[in-house]
Each structure stands twice: as C-alpha cells, then as structure tokens.
Amino acid sequence: MKAVIIGAGEVGYHIAKSLYATNDVIVIEQDEEACKRADELDVQVIQGNGANASILSQVIKGTDILMAVTGSDEVNIVACMASKLIIGDKNKLKTMARVSNPDYIDKPIAKRTSIGIDVMICPELTMASEVAQILAIPSAIDIESFAEGKVEMMELVVSKESYFANKMMKDLHLADCCIVSAIFRKDDVIIPHGGDSIQENDHIVVIGQPSAMKDIRGLLGEVVGRRSKVMIIGGGIVGFYLAKLIGKSEADIKIIESRKDRCEEIADELSGVLVLNGDGTDINLLKDEGINEMDVVVSVTDSDEKNLLCSLIAKKLGVKKVIARSDRSDYISLFEMVGVDSAVSPREATVNEVLKLTMGKGIEAITTIEGQKAEIIEYTASSKSKIVGKPLRDVKFPAGAIVSMIVHKGRTIVPRGSHVIEENDRVVVFALPTALEAVEKLFK
CATH class of the missing domain: 3.40.50.720 (NAD(P)-binding Rossmann-like Domain)
Structure with missing residues (x-):
C-alpha cells in the first residue's frame, strides 16, 4: 500500500513507524528537525507544506491513503480536500484529517465525505472518552469496548492486596464469559496458561462481557454506583x-x-x-x-x-x-x-484509527496497549477466512496470539479448542506485534 503522511510530529512519526515496514510511505513535513527524525525510518521525506497543491500533485498518484496530522486543523482539512480533487478517483483514495477545534468536530471520530474527508478524528476528544471510561472503574488503567459494546477489555495493575495477587490462572474463579488474556511483567508479555501465576505489580488484561466486568469490580472490593x-x-x-x-x-x-x-x-x-x-x-x-x-x-x-x-x-x-x-x-x-x-496520549487514538484503516477488510476495531507492546483487534470473519469452519485446535494459530472472545449472533463466548468460528462472527484477538501478519492472513 502507498501511504502519504502530512506532518511528522509525534502523531505523524509514530504512524510512519507503524506502517513503513510493509508499506510504501511518504512523509511531508515543513520543520527541518522533524524531517531529520522521520528520515531515520525507511521512508521518503519531503520538506514542504503538505497543503501545497504542487507538492501533493507530485506524490498523490497511486496513493491508497493520505493522513493529514499536522498541528494545524486548516492545513489538514485543505490537504485532504485538495488530494481528492487532484486524484480524481475519489473512491480509491482514503483520507484522514486530525482536527482539534470543536467548531469542526463535536465527537471523537466523524465522517465528512461530502468535503473529501473519509475520517476526521479529534485525538483530544478521543482521549477524554478513554479517560472517562477509566474513571468508571477505579481499579482500571485502561478500558476499551469491542463488538458494539458486547465485549470489554480492562487493564489492571495488581496490587499486594488484589484478589489476583499470587494466584495461579487455574485457581481464578472468573465468570465463564471472562478471560485473562495477557500478563505484562516488566519487559515481558505472557499469554497465560493454567500453570502461570499472577504476581504483585503485574499488569493484566481481562476481556469479557460488561456484566462480567462488574463481577470483577466486586472481587476487587469496589462499591458499584458510589458517587466519586x-x-x-x-x-x-x-x-x-x-x-x-x-x-x-x-x-x-x-x-x-x-x-x-x-x-x-x-x-x-x-x-x-x-x-x-x-x-x-x-x-x-x-x-x-x-x-x-x-x-x-x-x-x-x-x-x-x-x-x-x-x-x-x-x-x-x-x-x-x-x-x-x-x-x-x-x-x-x-x-x-x-x-x-x-x-x-492523544497520539494513541490517532495511531489506532490509522491502523484500522490500513490493515485491511474485516477489521472492526483495533487498540494498542502498553506502549504498542501488543494489540487487541476485532475481526469480522468472512466465508473466505481460513479460521472459519474448523475447530480452533486445528487452526495453525501463531505463537504470541490468542482468540480471547467471540460474539456469535449476539452471544458472547470464551472459546475453547473445540469451538468452530462461523461466518460473520466477531472475533477479538490479543496479539504481539510479531504475530500480527500471521493472524491477519487467517482472516483474509
């Protein structure tokens, strides 16, 4: 895929870093120091104004996605509009603009296709929404929703007094529709099995039904409904x-x-x-x-x-x-x-949305956790997906990834080895970066 990124600040740089290994990436940036930083990646760097029609005309041919993520809302909007006009084939080119002014956007993510912007994202509003979710559960440091709210992910820090501290996975008494998908221990990421234990100061990722998350709050001693x-x-x-x-x-x-x-x-x-x-x-x-x-x-x-x-x-x-x-x-x-x-970080919200746009069909949601040490991706299984129609135990699933949750016809399921994924199932996968490419192939 050919991607053009306008702006090489924190957001633009990390988008380029996420994409350059498997895509043809061009970065347009005015600031000389930011250009030098981006040039350390294996990408083409052009120093100049990303809203300049002359510069855009040089690079836009054959581009699949253009992301305008400078610190100026107006530059980002104009760059997307100009790109659509220049390329002509408006259906082929996807555009995304980062904006912060509430006059342009009143929700975290919006579509403005009438003016040539496929996705308009406000990182600040997205971050505020994320913080609001975290505040709803005092023990959590991160919360995300999947499958239209039928599945929740919660990241917790295990304190000395926590229910989870010093317990083996097989001894956890969690609801059937809930699973501990990962343990982050210092620089290590563990996809746990029954014999693994959870230690003090571990960060754990729990995925399950929203009702199951309320049960976990009870296990942690939280009073649900208390005015904070x-x-x-x-x-x-x-x-x-x-x-x-x-x-x-x-x-x-x-x-x-x-x-x-x-x-x-x-x-x-x-x-x-x-x-x-x-x-x-x-x-x-x-x-x-x-x-x-x-x-x-x-x-x-x-x-x-x-x-x-x-x-x-x-x-x-x-x-x-x-x-x-x-x-x-x-x-x-x-x-x-x-x-x-x-x-x-407002940056994470933008990077996650870009990854969703660029990773292909069938991806409904994606979020990075623990500073991009891992990702949680929601796929919709199609009739052509290699993972469909056979027991999970017979699927050659890569090491470093696990199917955490399946939503089948509105019902949330923690899968076992005998479970068979069907067409149109929503599948939530926890994966390390090394496993992402192999996981994606299973859903193509």
Whole structure:
C-alpha cells in the first residue's frame, strides 16, 4: 500500500513507524528537525507544506491513503480536500484529517465525505472518552469496548492486596464469559496458561462481557454506583469534554484552570461543576479544595511537564489514583515509572484509527496497549477466512496470539479448542506485534 503522511510530529512519526515496514510511505513535513527524525525510518521525506497543491500533485498518484496530522486543523482539512480533487478517483483514495477545534468536530471520530474527508478524528476528544471510561472503574488503567459494546477489555495493575495477587490462572474463579488474556511483567508479555501465576505489580488484561466486568469490580472490593470525587487540572478541550462526559455519571467534579476567561466559559456551559481559577501546582489551593479526599485527580493541561508535576503533588497529598496527559510518547513510561497510575496520549487514538484503516477488510476495531507492546483487534470473519469452519485446535494459530472472545449472533463466548468460528462472527484477538501478519492472513 502507498501511504502519504502530512506532518511528522509525534502523531505523524509514530504512524510512519507503524506502517513503513510493509508499506510504501511518504512523509511531508515543513520543520527541518522533524524531517531529520522521520528520515531515520525507511521512508521518503519531503520538506514542504503538505497543503501545497504542487507538492501533493507530485506524490498523490497511486496513493491508497493520505493522513493529514499536522498541528494545524486548516492545513489538514485543505490537504485532504485538495488530494481528492487532484486524484480524481475519489473512491480509491482514503483520507484522514486530525482536527482539534470543536467548531469542526463535536465527537471523537466523524465522517465528512461530502468535503473529501473519509475520517476526521479529534485525538483530544478521543482521549477524554478513554479517560472517562477509566474513571468508571477505579481499579482500571485502561478500558476499551469491542463488538458494539458486547465485549470489554480492562487493564489492571495488581496490587499486594488484589484478589489476583499470587494466584495461579487455574485457581481464578472468573465468570465463564471472562478471560485473562495477557500478563505484562516488566519487559515481558505472557499469554497465560493454567500453570502461570499472577504476581504483585503485574499488569493484566481481562476481556469479557460488561456484566462480567462488574463481577470483577466486586472481587476487587469496589462499591458499584458510589458517587466519586474527581478533580480535573486543565480546562482545555480535553478537560472540558471529560467533565461533560463524567458529569452524566453523577460524579462530584472540580476543575482548576489558570485562564479566567476560560473558567467563565466552562462555568456557563457546565452546570453542577465547580470551576476554580488557579494554578494546579499551587499546593495551598489543592489542600484548601480537599485534594486528599479526591478519588481521582486528572491532569490534562497542554504541558507534559506541568501534568507530571501536578500528578506527583497529588500523589504526595494522598490521592490514590492519578491520571496524566502526555503528548510526548517517550514521557509515558517515565510518568508511570515515577508513580502516575495511567499516562494517556492523544497520539494513541490517532495511531489506532490509522491502523484500522490500513490493515485491511474485516477489521472492526483495533487498540494498542502498553506502549504498542501488543494489540487487541476485532475481526469480522468472512466465508473466505481460513479460521472459519474448523475447530480452533486445528487452526495453525501463531505463537504470541490468542482468540480471547467471540460474539456469535449476539452471544458472547470464551472459546475453547473445540469451538468452530462461523461466518460473520466477531472475533477479538490479543496479539504481539510479531504475530500480527500471521493472524491477519487467517482472516483474509
């Protein structure tokens, strides 16, 4: 496949990194330093304006997908529109634009085919939605939904007091429609079997029906339905949208924002939310507002460094769970290393959507976890899929991958070796990067 990426910042660079090994990738970027970084990959790099019709005309012929992911909404939109006009065959070229302005988009992912954009994605809104899901389950550091909400994935950190700590897989008493698909232990990824044990500080991935996830919350000692207290530091797009989302679940919310005019805008829009004009690093302000009584503190300012500082202060003042935004990918592991419970990135949302667009037919959803150490992919099995019509034990499934869940005619199933996948089944697969190509071939 031929892919053109406009913008080589954090988002563009990681899209190129995900695609270049098996695709013909061209990157267009104005900044010289970003060009040099992208040039380290095996891709063609052009320094220039990605919305320039002359530059686009040179590269667009034969292109399958164009992704405009610069920091300018207008450049991204114009680049997609111009590309469709230049290429003529509008059905062949797929376009995706990253946008952040709420004037252009009011939900995480939208289609604007009438103006030449197949997918319009707002990473900030997508990230806010992800954080809202995490907040719904206090023990979780990541949550994703598949098969139109019939399957959920939850990533947990195993504490010393956790139900899962020091238990062997065969001794876990989980619901039939629930499975532990993976264990992340330092740099290792384990696809567990009955004899494997779960240790303190492991990250585990649990996949199952939403009802089964409620049972797990009970095992972890959580009180379902309790009104939670949430403090959001940063009232930008992410903070505002997050407050709007979680407000529906009847949480007590406080927002701290440094800009007075923005505070007034939020207060006018969100009734029932306490908006405070101040600095999220002001310890006296945090103490006065009872930060030690908060269930969760979420720091989502536009500064990674400030988010880290706010999170560390919150931890020091007794907050059990802190979530921080990190736009720089190399900061995510650092955040979690020093005590941040969950570091979330707008970049991941965009990369996941690109992977879904580029990996082929039959893929309904895809998400990367633990900094791209593994992926969870939802496929729709077709009549031509090699995995259809035979018991799973007879399928040559690659090492490093496991069928975690199947949705057959609306019914959720944890598959055994005797299970036979049928046409139109939704199949949720956990896979390491080394197994992705082999898994994809089974569903072609």
